[in-house]
Amino acid sequence: MKIALISPRGATAIDDRLRSIFQDSRDVQGYIDSLSHAFSSGLLVVAALTPDCHEIRVIDENYDSIDFNEAFDLVGISAMTQQASRAYEIADAFRKRGVMVVMGGIHATVLPQEAKEHCDAVFIGEAEHTWPAFLDDLSKRTMMSFYRGEAAPDMAASPIPRYDLLNRNNYKVIWMQTSRGCPHDCEFCSASRVYGYAYRHKSIAGIMDELNVIKSIWPRGRINFADDNFFVNKKFSKELMRHLKALDLRWFAQTDISVAYDDELLDMLKDAGCTTLLIGFESVSEQSLGSVNRNSWKRKQLSGYSPAIEKIQSKGIGIVGTFIIGFDSDTKETIHTLSEFIIANNIFVPQITILTPLPGSRLYERLTEEKRMLHNPWSHYTFTEINFNPRNISVEDLKNELYNTYEKVYSRDVRLKVLNHFKSIFKTVQ
Amino acid sequence: MNVNIHAGRRAVPDTGAVLRHIVNITTTSGVIMKIDATNNQVVSEIKKTISVIARIALEDLADDVRIREELGIDSLMSIEIIAKIEKRYGININEEEIMKISRVGEFVEHIASKIAMA
Numbered sequence: 075m076k077i078a079l080i081s082p083r084g085a086t087a088i089d090d091r092l093r094s095i096f097q098d099s100r101d102v103q104g105y106i107d108s109l110s111h112a113f114s115s116g117l118l119v120v121a122a123l124t125p126d127c128h129e130i131r132v133i134d135e136n137y138d139s140i141d142f143n144e145a146f147d148l149v150g151i152s153a154m155t156q157q158a159s160r161a162y163e164i165a166d167a168f169r170k171r172g173v174m175v176v177m178g179g180i181h182a183t184v185l186p187q188e189a190k191e192h193c194d195a196v197f198i199g200e201a202e203h204t205w206p207a208f209l210d211d212l213s214k215r216t217m218m219s220f221y222r223g224e225a226a227p228d229m230a231a232s233p234i235p236r237y238d239l240l241n242r243n244n245y246k247v248i249w250m251q252t253s254r255g256c257p258h259d260c261e262f263c264s265a266s267r268v269y270g271y272a273y274r275h276k277s278i279a280g281i282m283d284e285l286n287v288i289k290s291i292w293p294r295g296r297i298n299f300a301d302d303n304f305f306v307n308k309k310f311s312k313e314l315m316r317h318l319k320a321l322d323l324r325w326f327a328q329t330d331i332s333v334a335y336d337d338e339l340l341d342m343l344k345d346a347g348c349t350t351l352l353i354g355f356e357s358v359s360e361q362s363l364g365s366v367n368r369n370s371w372k373r374k375q376l377s378g379y380s381p382a383i384e385k386i387q388s389k390g391i392g393i394v395g396t397f398i399i400g401f402d403s404d405t406k407e408t409i410h411t412l413s414e415f416i417i418a419n420n421i422f423v424p425q426i427t428i429l430t431p432l433p434g435s436r437l438y439e440r441l442t443e444e445k446r447m448l449h450n451p452w453s454h455y456t457f458t459e460i461n462f463n464p465r466n467i468s469v470e471d472l473k474n475e476l477y478n479t480y481e482k483v484y485s486r487d488v489r490l491k492v493l494n495h496f497k498s499i500f501k502t503v504q
Numbered sequence: 505m506n507v508n509i510h511a512g513r514r515a516v517p518d519t520g521a522v523l524r525h526i527v528n529i530t531t532t533s534g535v536i537m538k539i540d541a542t543n544n545q546v547v548s549e550i551k552k553t554i555s556v557i558a559r560i561a562l563e564d565l566a567d568d569v570r571i572r573e574e575l576g577i578d579s580l581m582s583i584e585i586i587a588k589i590e591k592r593y594g595i596n597i598n599e600e601e602i603m604k605i606s607r608v609g610e611f612v613e614h615i616a617s618k619i620a621m622a
Contacts, residue, residue, distance in 0.1 A: 246573070246574075246576050247576070294560060294564065294574070294576060296576045323559065324558070324559050324576065324581075347559065349578075349580060349581065350580065390584065392580045422580060490600070493579070493583050493599045496583050496584070497583055497586065497587045497599070498587075499587075500584045500587030501587045501588075501590070501591045
């Protein structure tokens with residue numbers, strides 16, 4: 075079979091006004107520096123699970139155009155919510171030409187019936203067990219409409235994704251997953267409901283093999299570890315850091331603030347090649363943080379935010395601090411407090427997004443029940459658009475506060491202050 | 505004395521060759537002084553600092569290579585490089601000026617000229 079695995083074009087999160095704000099500070103620190111189109115790792119895993127007798131083409135629509143008249147026998151599409159509208163257009167166009175289309179990824183997983191209207195089979199959950207079963211069914215002509223991954227796959231047995239199928243010139247930042255699962259039950263997160271709360275990871279040897287494959291393709295590439303929470307198992311993380319040191323890589327990872335509480339781990343990061351850590355602070359309002367987790371984990375960390383930021387950045391590691399505005403308790407005043415916090419704490423790359431009720435999340439269920447959803451197309455789920463009626467601030471004011479906050483934290487003076495802060499740090503760290 | 509610096513010409517790509525690096529310095533009184541900032545050791549130290557911090561092999565630091573797009577050196581790494589060089593040579597490098605530079609050769613040249621003036 076000739077198979078196309080397609081990652082649909084993403085909706086843009088940066089409108090003209092935001093682009094203008096970032097452009098103004100481009101010379102003193104690029105927010106755009108921190109952004110990169112991520113390819114779909116899931117499709118590369120699917121490719122690795124496909125026997126060699128099939129011909130595979132991976133198409134990342136952010137870079138490559140789709141030839142709808144090419145003679146594919148099967149088209150597989152993986153999409154996040156903001157890509158879903160485009161994913162359905164692609165699926166419909168291929169099916170019109172009589173090509174079999176299957177869909178997976180996080181959006182199809184949480185809304186399988188919706189996805190099924192545009193394709194022949196839907197993959198629910200992780201692909202490690204379901205894709206081989208589907209190929210087997212296909213060969214016997216006993217294909218089902220839904221393939222649900224019942225048991226969480228053993229990541230140590232997961233194959234190395236087929237990075238070789240990507241156009242290497244398109245990517246300077248390589249996204250790689252070492253683990254799945256996050257213990258935090260954040261109301262706005264849909265990933266935890268797909269991958270579960272139990273943390274699973276690849277083996278050290280497997281990770282090293284995968285990194286060596288990546289290095290052979292992109293010798294100067296930077297690694298972004300795509301794990302939702304990279305340092306859940308601190309003992310494993312320390313072992314991994316010891317191995318990463320030998321590879322002389324530069325990498326970025328997403329984590330929670332608990333990394334600051336482990337001095338031994340923190341001291342290992344820079345030597346291991348860590349340049350930047352993305353930390354989801356979410357808010358600096360006690361009330362807003364109290365609504366995030368059922369067990370109030372994030373609220374309990376709030377008093378430790380400033381010392382933790384100082385401690386992490388004092389090691390020469392830049393924090394990409396992510397914050398959300400639009401919580402039920404947010405007002406113009408709480409959002410102003412947020413920008414003051416970001417500026418006072420010299421956060422290297424602040425990222426502010428609008429609270430987004432992703433389908434599959436508890437937030438989506440609650441706002442639907444409260445009849446507060448705006449029912450926008452999925453292409454509006456970019457984290458800078460507003461898709462629900464906020465409680466204590468109007469839609470218009472919330473959008474303006476997003477712009478105002480970015481204007482403040484990305485002003486030339488603030489960016490120069492942050493650069494000088496880091497200059498002082500780098501003069502003291504070894 | 506306030507001075508403006510203009511690099512005389514771009515350094516040649518081969519770092520092993522002897523670089524003739526002429527820097528024009530304009531004083532506040534308008535006098536143009538030519539300083540020969542040729543210094544293989546300085547250039548090689550700057551490149552070594554870039555190589556260590558950005559974890560990029562020295563041979564990949566050709567002068568025409570783009571710092572951000574091709575080497576993946578972001579503003580955090582750039583500021584680390586500047587900080588280490590400032591500390592080593594006791595100089596001050598303007599962050600805004602250096603962040604505007606896009607290629608390795610100009611980056612090294614800019615820093616070498618600051619060191620030459622110190």
